[in-house]
Amino acid sequence: MDRFAGCDLLLIEGYKWAPHPKLEVWDPGLGKSMLAPEERSIVALAADTPVTSVALPTFRRDDIAGIAAYICQYCQI
Template identity: 50%
Template structure:
């Protein structure tokens, strides 16, 4: 069981996922919601730099290092890639957590399709957790709700209704 209300944004590389997540965060915040995000990267991630004190702490063998500044902090943990559930368990409560990536996880998602999709297959055909499509033109092969990629307000309305989140 996932302790947060989550909704995912998925799609192939360069489909516009990050742009949609960014615009959805701004829309939900404008509506008064608290929003967190989780982004999956397909490469090693390091927010630290060689030579910094926190980097030296990790290099010395610390399993977890908290880097704390005046307006934000980051906690870096040395471990194999965690599950989405493990990441969500570490987040503070929020009205909504938007998840970018994590295609194989079992949360509701909207598939973003690029204007020039090329020869990439539609993800929705093989993934029952995809509950809507965001694309520049209505997809012919699906019965799922469709939104234009730039209709952020309508997509936000759909997500809120889908998760039964009352307006703050």
């Protein structure tokens, strides 16, 4: 894909069943199950309620600086 040549990082939304590393943004108020316990490609979780059912780095959904720092560390950039 030439249009992404030179990019250090590409963030995409969707493609939840593709094997690339993912950050799951979970809102229990939507009534959907969290994917992280079963989907191995999820490397971190963002949620506004405490989550103890997964052993992943977890952030509040509004912790933009924390999430950005984690992504940079994870991607070694």
